[in-house]
Amino acid sequence: MIKKTIIGLLLLAAIAIIAINFFKEDAQPVDTSSSSANAQDESVTEGLSIGQAAPDFTLTDQNGETVKLSDYQGKKVILNFWATWCPPCRAEMPHMQEFHENNADGDVEILAVNLTAQDNGEEAIQSFIDQFGLTFSIPMDETGSTAQTYQIRTVPTTYIIDSKGDIAQKIVGPMDEQVMKDQTDSID
Template sequence: MSKSIISAAIVLLALSIVIVNIYKLSPTERTKETANSSTEESVVVNENINQDGQLSVQEGSPAPDFELTTLDGDTVKLSDYKGKKVILNFWASWCPPCVAEMPHMQQFYEDNKENDIEIVAVNLTSLDKGMSEIKKFVDENNLSFTIPLDKDGTIGIQYETFSIPTSYIIDSNGIIIKKIVGPMNEAMMEDLTKNID
């Protein structure tokens, strides 16, 4: 019985997200998006500025810049990677799909770091189980790419990480090419990055 309640709650949450996103669209965009909703996985809001006055994170728009401290104590900005393709990933150590995805990300990073492709894996620190668990996760998976810490959760909110993992493929000009909700494997990462500048 508890499984059916959880299933119902998940379905209601998903429907709520879709309804909120459709409501944000103008009537013309709403009609267009509703017609396409059966073939698309997510609704795209066609605005450059969201209601909080921040840059939107829609495909085709510049990726909003941010500055965070990494697990190693360095300060990084997303704009530091301009001129390279970037997989911007949002994750937490307790998330089973994130656990499944990370070995693929590490292998992809090792195979492509000389090809001007970077992985910036933002840990949603405000939602995670503490620094010791994050460090343990990184060590156990031998992760060597950049891991910024979103300690107050603002970057995760700005990048609309309603579920994790969520990733953005960003081209060398800093433009968001694709948003992916859910885990990726090496083949998918290769396919998503091979035809962009």
């Protein structure tokens, strides 16, 4: 009975995620017409569209360490946004930990940004981390500014960032280890 209830809740959450994203306002397009067409200009417009440079941020992780997205340039990054109260996030975390453990020496980093400003407090977050045995970096978005920058309306939401720091993919909803592997294997 509990298993059916959990599956029902996950199914309901998935339907809600799809509905929210179907009806949400589209982000305003970035005007790149003023950028130089000069081949020597290697600057990339920062934004949230595929191919744009992922907006940089600096946060503190669960261990008190400073995490800056731009420090991971040269590696692929799974940039995930989550909260402890989110059932699909709970379903996704064991897969993220498994992926992290299976790629410990690889070129992919997981940054699982906790929406601390919207979550249930530090104790709930630490309990969640302990419960799932999470060992990857969990930056804490205490003000909500990073979630706002990345226009997070639904959790989990994940950006796959290539080794140049550009957004390669956006995934709304939970992922499993195979999806993470497929998404990161398909980019440089």
